[in-house]
Amino acid sequence: MPPRKRADAVRNEQTLLAAAAEVFVRSGVDAPIREIAAEAGVGMGTIYRHFPTRADLVVAVYRHQVEACASAGPSLLSTSDTPFDALRAWVDLFVDFLVTKHGLAGALQSDSSGFASLHAYFLDRLGPVCAELLEAAGIKDIQPYELMRGIGNLCIGRDDDPRYDPRRLISLLLDGLQVRL
Amino acid sequence: MPPRKRADAVRNEQTLLAAAAEVFVRSGVDAPIREIAAEAGVGMGTIYRHFPTRADLVVAVYRHQVEACASAGPSLLSTSDTPFDALRAWVDLFVDFLVTKHGLAGALQSDSSGFASLHAYFLDRLGPVCAELLEAAGIKDIQPYELMRGIGNLCIGRDDDPRYDPRRLISLLLDGLQVRL
DNA sequence: GAACGATACGGAGCGCTGTTCCGCTTTGTC
DNA sequence: GACAAAGCGGAACAGCGCTCCGTATCGTTC
Numbered sequence: 001m002p003p004r005k006r007a008d009a010v011r012n013e014q015t016l017l018a019a020a021a022e023v024f025v026r027s028g029v030d031a032p033i034r035e036i037a038a039e040a041g042v043g044m045g046t047i048y049r050h051f052p053t054r055a056d057l058v059v060a061v062y063r064h065q066v067e068a069c070a071s072a073g074p075s076l077l078s079t080s081d082t083p084f085d086a087l088r089a090w091v092d093l094f095v096d097f098l099v100t101k102h103g104l105a106g107a108l109q110s111d112s113s114g115f116a117s118l119h120a121y122f123l124d125r126l127g128p129v130c131a132e133l134l135e136a137a138g139i140k141d142i143q144p145y146e147l148m149r150g151i152g153n154l155c156i157g158r159d160d161d162p163r164y165d166p167r168r169l170i171s172l173l174l175d176g177l178q179v180r181l
Numbered sequence: 182m183p184p185r186k187r188a189d190a191v192r193n194e195q196t197l198l199a200a201a202a203e204v205f206v207r208s209g210v211d212a213p214i215r216e217i218a219a220e221a222g223v224g225m226g227t228i229y230r231h232f233p234t235r236a237d238l239v240v241a242v243y244r245h246q247v248e249a250c251a252s253a254g255p256s257l258l259s260t261s262d263t264p265f266d267a268l269r270a271w272v273d274l275f276v277d278f279l280v281t282k283h284g285l286a287g288a289l290q291s292d293s294s295g296f297a298s299l300h301a302y303f304l305d306r307l308g309p310v311c312a313e314l315l316e317a318a319g320i321k322d323i324q325p326y327e328l329m330r331g332i333g334n335l336c337i338g339r340d341d342d343p344r345y346d347p348r349r350l351i352s353l354l355l356d357g358l359q360v361r362l
Numbered sequence: 363g364a365a366c367g368a369t370a371c372g373g374a375g376c377g378c379t380g381t382t383c384c385g386c387t388t389t390g391t392c
Numbered sequence: 393g394a395c396a397a398a399g400c401g402g403a404a405c406a407g408c409g410c411t412c413c414g415t416a417t418c419g420t421t422c
Contacts, residue, residue, distance in 0.1 A: 006369060006418055032408060043372035048410070187389055187398060213379065224401030229381070 013050050015040045017064045020057055025096045029058055029103025058104055059118070065097040066122050073129035083136035084181075088174055090133055091151065094126075095167060098155045123148075141180050194231050196221045198245045201238055206277045210239055210284025239285055240299070246278040247303050254310035264317035265362075269355055271314055272332065275307075276348060279336045304329075322361050 019040035023031045036057075037044045051057035072093055073086075080086035101122070104115065123145070130144035150173065154166045200221030204212045217238075218225045232238035253274055254267075261267035282303070285296060304326070311325040331354065335347045 003368090004419090008417065009370060012370085033410085034408080037372095044410080045373070045412085046371060049370070054409090185390095189388065190399060193400085214381085215379085218401095225381080226383085226402070227400060230399075235380095 012040075012042055012046055016042065016047060016050060017061055020061045021065055021096070021100065024061065024100050024103065029100060058100060062100050062104055062118060065100055066125050069093050069097050070125050070129050073133055077133065077136055083133070083138070084178055087133045087137050090130075091170060091174065094148070094151060095155060095170065098152055101152075102155065138181060139177055141177060193221075193223055193227055197223065197228060197231060198242055201242045202246055202277070202281065205242065205281050205284065210281060239281060243281050243285055243299060246281055247306050250274050250278050251306050251310050254314055258314065258317055264314065264319070265359055268314045268318050268320075271311075272351060272355065275329070275332060276336060276351065279333055283336065319362060320358055322358060
């Protein structure tokens, strides 16, 4: 068996995942490695040791965000003023996550087989969480898959045109759901 | 009206188109600008003056190759030993051209509206030429569109795996057509 | 708690890239 | 032949990915 990892290595890996997620949202998945290193407060060598290729990093962030998004659902429900506020906050996280997801296709280049399995994992994990939030908020006008799919589609082409702001449209969508309560 | 172009500028534009086509086939559409400049025997400034963005260059090469491919059809028919030889030679040009075509999607990024019109132009221009070659060779087992589409599909993922050589497969396809004559 | 491999870190440095900019050359015209 | 104007070349700059190795930290053993 492989020797146990050193504590600082584990810590750095977590820091990197968080920093990369932050930078991906701010500057896209093509952001310079240096920028991610700076955000995390580590050297570039550290990134390359943990994630030999860019795809490795992007995939890791992707999985990490799916997990964060999934576990955020219940905790948002318990800390928000209303279930609908929780839904809004969760959708916001979900959009962050989509930035990475959309960059994934480019980062993986050919290897689209791995992409499909990641996509399945993402649906399995997040679908029920979304369902729980919708139910808690008493929303019956839309199915979890339909909402997630719609939000995903609204986020396409996010950086083509500065006049196009998906978050505003998504916020409108949520307003629409809220009105029907 | 704009002043007439200088002779050397016209010459360089043609040289560049030819050189870029050559380099795209050899090294892909992401080839360094320097490499294209070297191939053409001009400075980098010259490329940027004629084609401000990479997409401009790729589109220009695309159109240029469609034209070359179209006009090569009849001339190959008159210079080749047999009509089938002409078809083989033409298909070879066609494959070169597809390299640029496939790179186009990436180079255009978003602007997929212009891509559609280019695609239509390409079908209109090359379909009849291909038809003429097929007819001259006495091939009735396949339609021009079907052949062009098939060759196009075989060229997908050309550089994912060095073991995959589309030209060999395409050659086999032609052998198959020849056998049925 | 001291000593010591093993493990991980940092970031200077290299090579490659796109892009700009300006002195020089070529061209067309009078 | 002379003289703008148009065009050219490529040095120079900035930004990037990636490697490499001296240095720092960690976990273990006594």
